[in-house]
Amino acid sequence: MMNKAADAGANAVEARALTVVRGDRTVLRALNFTVGAGRITGLLGPSGCGKSTLMRAVVGTQAKVTGTLDVLGRPAGHPALRPRVGYVTQAPSVYSDLTVRQNLDYFAAVLRPGRAHRGARRDTVTRALQDVDLTSHADALAKHLSGGQLSRVSLAVALLGTPELLVLDEPTVGLDPVLRRDLWDLFHALAADRGTTLLVSSHVMDEAERCHRLLLMREGTVLADDSPDALRSRTGSETVEQAFLHLVDTAATRQENSR
Amino acid sequence: MSTGTPVADPARTLATAARVLRQLRHDPRTVALLLIVPALMITLLRYVFDGSPDTFDTIGASLLGIFPLITMFLVTSIATLRERTSGTLERLLAMPLGKGDLIAGYALAFGAVAVLQSLLATGLSVWVLGLDVVGSPWLLLLVALLDALLGTALGLFVSAFAASEFQAVQFMPAVIFPQLLLCGLFTPRDRMHLVLEAVSDVLPMSYAVDGMNQVLTRTEVTADFYRDILVVAGSALLVLFLGAATLRRRTV
Numbered sequence: 280m281m282n283k284a285a286d287a288g289a290n291a292v293e294a295r296a297l298t299v300v301r302g303d304r305t306v307l308r309a310l311n312f313t314v315g316a317g318r319i320t321g322l323l324g325p326s327g328c329g330k331s332t333l334m335r336a337v338v339g340t341q342a343k344v345t346g347t348l349d350v351l352g353r354p355a356g357h358p359a360l361r362p363r364v365g366y367v368t369q370a371p372s373v374y375s376d377l378t379v380r381q382n383l384d385y386f387a388a389v390l391r392p393g394r395a396h397r398g399a400r401r402d403t404v405t406r407a408l409q410d411v412d413l414t415s416h417a418d419a420l421a422k423h424l425s426g427g428q429l430s431r432v433s434l435a436v437a438l439l440g441t442p443e444l445l446v447l448d449e450p451t452v453g454l455d456p457v458l459r460r461d462l463w464d465l466f467h468a469l470a471a472d473r474g475t476t477l478l479v480s481s482h483v484m485d486e487a488e489r490c491h492r493l494l495l496m497r498e499g500t501v502l503a504d505d506s507p508d509a510l511r512s513r514t515g516s517e518t519v520e521q522a523f524l525h526l527v528d529t530a531a532t533r534q535e536n537s538r
Numbered sequence: 539m540s541t542g543t544p545v546a547d548p549a550r551t552l553a554t555a556a557r558v559l560r561q562l563r564h565d566p567r568t569v570a571l572l573l574i575v576p577a578l579m580i581t582l583l584r585y586v587f588d589g590s591p592d593t594f595d596t597i598g599a600s601l602l603g604i605f606p607l608i609t610m611f612l613v614t615s616i617a618t619l620r621e622r623t624s625g626t627l628e629r630l631l632a633m634p635l636g637k638g639d640l641i642a643g644y645a646l647a648f649g650a651v652a653v654l655q656s657l658l659a660t661g662l663s664v665w666v667l668g669l670d671v672v673g674s675p676w677l678l679l680l681v682a683l684l685d686a687l688l689g690t691a692l693g694l695f696v697s698a699f700a701a702s703e704f705q706a707v708q709f710m711p712a713v714i715f716p717q718l719l720l721c722g723l724f725t726p727r728d729r730m731h732l733v734l735e736a737v738s739d740v741l742p743m744s745y746a747v748d749g750m751n752q753v754l755t756r757t758e759v760t761a762d763f764y765r766d767i768l769v770v771a772g773s774a775l776l777v778l779f780l781g782a783a784t785l786r787r788r789t790v
Binding site: 301302338339340341342343344356358361362364366368370371372373374375376377381385386388389390392393394420436 | 547549550553554556557560561564565624625626628629630631632633634635639786787788789790
């Protein structure tokens with residue numbers, strides 16, 4: 280089940296001069312970047328640098344977006360994109376007073392309504408439960424789950440419609456190392472087997488190594504758009520974290536000099 | 539474009555209503571309160587007016603219309619506020635769900651609860667507590683259902699202006715109490731100050747209470763009764779549309 284967009288070189292997301300204003304603050308400043316189809320792109324940077332706003336813009340839930348932002352060949356937020364893009368917010372957005380399966384059943388019915396699809400819905404729910412390894416908790420009330428389990432339910436909801444683009448806002452925050460590894464294995468499997476494009480944000484730099492490509496952000500700008508290897512060799516650093524710090528320092532010096 | 543999200547789709551609306559009811563089922567205490575409190579209040583009222591059954595008739599009938607409005611207002615405003623704050627609303631609106639699906643889903647689910655609530659309260663009043671209804675008790679039920687929908691609509695609408703549960707609850711006195719005072723429950727509307735009477739003419743609860751009293755005192759279905767239920771239903775629809783306008787797919 281490969282997506283057409285997954286051809287090598289195609290872009291799932293293309294942004295030119297992307298700017299977002301919230302109140303009187305410019306959160307994203309004229310960003311240019313692309314997200315390659317069928318690949319895992321990591322969005323990294325400190326808290327408050329605009330990662331979530333960028334993701335909300337891509338999903339089409341952010342207001343006051345200017346510039347060009349194309350997602351899967353259409354302007355971001357286009358109604359036709361709603362079934363094709365999966366989005367997981369930082370805070371798990373599921374109904375705490377429903378069981379895991381009831382949550383998934385409902386969102387599956389929103390994606391593919393009607394009696395005729397009942398069988399297909401049951402299959403996608405079963406698969407989503409397996410994907411996030413929660414089959415054994417399917418009948419537990421969401422409010423009785425741990426934080427990590429809850430965020431996996433939220434992820435499972437996003438996997439329901441086999442979206443072509445998955446936008447995940449800090450999906451591994453607060454998870455133990457084993458779960459984090461399992462989730463990253465899942466992300467790679469989604470990209471390799473289902474041709475899914477993933478845009479994953481994190482402020483943990485060691486997760487950067489697991490991405491095909493990185494967007495390093497700071498204060499509403501993109502510092503670098505490169506593969507982890509290229510970033511390290513370009514900056515002469517051993518880790519992505521060092522590369523990031525190096526880039527921040529050069530950007531600061533450049534700013535000083537231009538004053 | 540065929541790929542766009544329709545404003546409403548019956549299957550998605552029904553799925554939403556079923557989900558809201560399923561949430562309620564996991565909260566038996568709320569269900570019990572919704573069903574039993576109105577019945578208890580009407581029983582209490584019956585014995586408060588033990589010596590003046592006529593007063594019980596008028597106030598009781600009015601309250602049968604007011605209960606569903608107030609309870610559905612509270613329940614809906616909290617439920618939709620939770621939907622906004624938990625992020626599920628943002629998630630749903632990023633999915634192919636029409637705004638109409640969400641609103642109609644809530645209206646259907648809480649409408650169903652209101653039918654049960656009103657059946658219980660009306661049945662108890664008419665057959666046990668001796669509420670003297672000249673018209674058909676089914677019409678009482680109809681008005682009660684429309685009142686419940688109006689409450690759902692108002693709750694949905696005001697939840698857009700509440701940032702927390704604290705604020706949402708405070709909208710109850712702000713939106714409901716003035717209507718309660720002016721609806722003719724405490725004193726006939728034509729005996730109020732002229733300004734207040736004019737204000738009460740444009741408040742939907744006045745018509746809800748008047749509709750109840752029409753059923754209480756007339757055997758036949760009067761023109762006034764039709765006017766009353768049309769005004770209540772029309773207000774409910776209008777406020778539902780206003781509520782839909784507060785659901786934004788893109789937010790700051």
